[in-house]
Amino acid sequence: xxxxxxxxxxxxxxxxxxxxxxxxxxxxxxxxxxxxxxxxxxxxxxxxxxxxxxxxxxxxxxxxxxxxxxxxxxxxxxxxxxxxxxxxxxxxxxxxxxxxxxxxxxxxxxxxxxxxxxxxxxxxxxxxxxxxxxxxxxx
Amino acid sequence: xxxxxxxxxxxxxxxxxxxxxxxxxxxxxxxxxxxxxxxxxxxxxxxxxxxxxxxxxxxxxxxxxxxxxxxxxxxxxxxxxxxxxxxxxxxxxxxxxxxxxxxxxxxxxxxxxxxxxxxxxxxxxxxxxxxxxxxxxxxxxxxxxxxxxxxxxxxxxxxxxxxxxxxxxxxxxxxxxxxxxxxxxxxxxxxxxxxxxxxxxxxxxxxxxxxxxxxxxxxxxxxxxxxxxxxxxxxxxxxxxxxxxx
Numbered sequence: 001x002x003x004x005x006x007x008x009x010x011x012x013x014x015x016x017x018x019x020x021x022x023x024x025x026x027x028x029x030x031x032x033x034x035x036x037x038x039x040x041x042x043x044x045x046x047x048x049x050x051x052x053x054x055x056x057x058x059x060x061x062x063x064x065x066x067x068x069x070x071x072x073x074x075x076x077x078x079x080x081x082x083x084x085x086x087x088x089x090x091x092x093x094x095x096x097x098x099x100x101x102x103x104x105x106x107x108x109x110x111x112x113x114x115x116x117x118x119x120x121x122x123x124x125x126x127x128x129x130x131x132x133x134x135x136x137x138x139x
Numbered sequence: 140x141x142x143x144x145x146x147x148x149x150x151x152x153x154x155x156x157x158x159x160x161x162x163x164x165x166x167x168x169x170x171x172x173x174x175x176x177x178x179x180x181x182x183x184x185x186x187x188x189x190x191x192x193x194x195x196x197x198x199x200x201x202x203x204x205x206x207x208x209x210x211x212x213x214x215x216x217x218x219x220x221x222x223x224x225x226x227x228x229x230x231x232x233x234x235x236x237x238x239x240x241x242x243x244x245x246x247x248x249x250x251x252x253x254x255x256x257x258x259x260x261x262x263x264x265x266x267x268x269x270x271x272x273x274x275x276x277x278x279x280x281x282x283x284x285x286x287x288x289x290x291x292x293x294x295x296x297x298x299x300x301x302x303x304x305x306x307x308x309x310x311x312x313x314x315x316x317x318x319x320x321x322x323x324x325x326x327x328x329x330x331x332x333x334x335x336x337x338x339x340x341x342x343x344x345x346x347x348x349x350x351x352x353x354x355x356x357x358x359x360x361x362x363x364x365x366x367x368x369x370x371x372x373x374x375x376x377x378x379x380x381x382x383x384x385x
Binding site: 014016017018019020022023026027029030032033036040098101102103104106109111 | 156158159161163164214215238241242243249251282285304307308348349350351352355362364365368369371372
């Protein structure tokens with residue numbers, strides 16, 4: 001039984017309750033909120049990376065690879081893609097690290113620790129990246 | 140309780156809201172003894188007993204079980220019975236009501252919205268098609284208990300709601316504790332429901348953007364964020380595989 005230590009509740013009704021205004025700067029109120037919003041914003045760069053990849057595929061299929069290479073070599077495009085790479089890596093790492101929250105694996109009645117799921121994800125990611133790098137970079 | 144001149148003091152800035160008197164909450168400062176073994180709740184009780192009997196706040200067990208004394212302490216959602224004043228020395232320490240809830244008076248918030256949401260997820264064991272005798276038992280193995288035990292530790296303190304920006308911005312969101320408690324029963328081998336109708340909604344699990352603050356502030360390590368993400372996987376699988384109920 002909860003006790004409400006009140007001082008003269010006479011006349012108090014729920015209609016009198018104070019309802020705070022919506023805080024439009026909520027994401028600045030704690031470090032956790034700010035990091036969350038930054039992580040969400042990296043999605044924009046993930047989307048850009050996909051667009052850039054589709055542009056590459058289109059250039060390869062359409063025979064306009066030299067023009068695409070010239071565009072990709074422009075300083076502002078290189079700067080944009082460096083930022084996009086950093087943001088995408090940050091997004092991927094945090095995404096893989098959160099995977100154990102959604103995936104509860106039990107082996108022999110015991111829950112597989114989060115670090116093992118995270119390690120498995122990162123290992124699989126590294127292996128796939130190495131395979132793609134091998135296919136792309138082999139001469 | 141000591142009020143001697145040698146006892147150091149800490150200033151507590153307490154949000155006051157008196158309906159009909161205050162248009163919005165205002166802060167009132169009180170100097171209370173800074174004792175090593177005093178929680179924030181002890182400071183509030185000292186104010187109530189010795190300094191200002193008009194201060195209103197909820198409390199009950201004083202040992203982190205009842206979940207009544209959740210408040211915002213220096214901007215963070217905390218159980219005031221488990222948060223010590225020395226953590227904020229030399230002060231001041233600011234005490235406000237839980238964010239995201241209407242304030243009835245001072246530090247007392249209106250939790251009717253949560254209680255309605257909690258009821259909506261059917262937080263009890265649902266059995267179908269049987270009339271068991273009153274003496275019936277449903278034995279469980281330790282593994283079956285372990286599957287849901289973590290979520291059963293929720294004490295409805297509402298710190299997770301207060302820390303959740305989704306709930307604060309959109310009060311229609313079902314919220315962390317209600318979903319975690321729904322999962323507590325979904326994962327119970329004795330339960331025969333999966334609460335798909337109330338959980339697989341835009342304002343339920345799909346409203347969660349996985350900020351993760353609910354898990355950080357939970358004093359009982361329930362991990363509501365995990366409960367929500369797990370149900371997202373369950374709901375997605377059930378949507379794709381209609382025969383997959385859990």
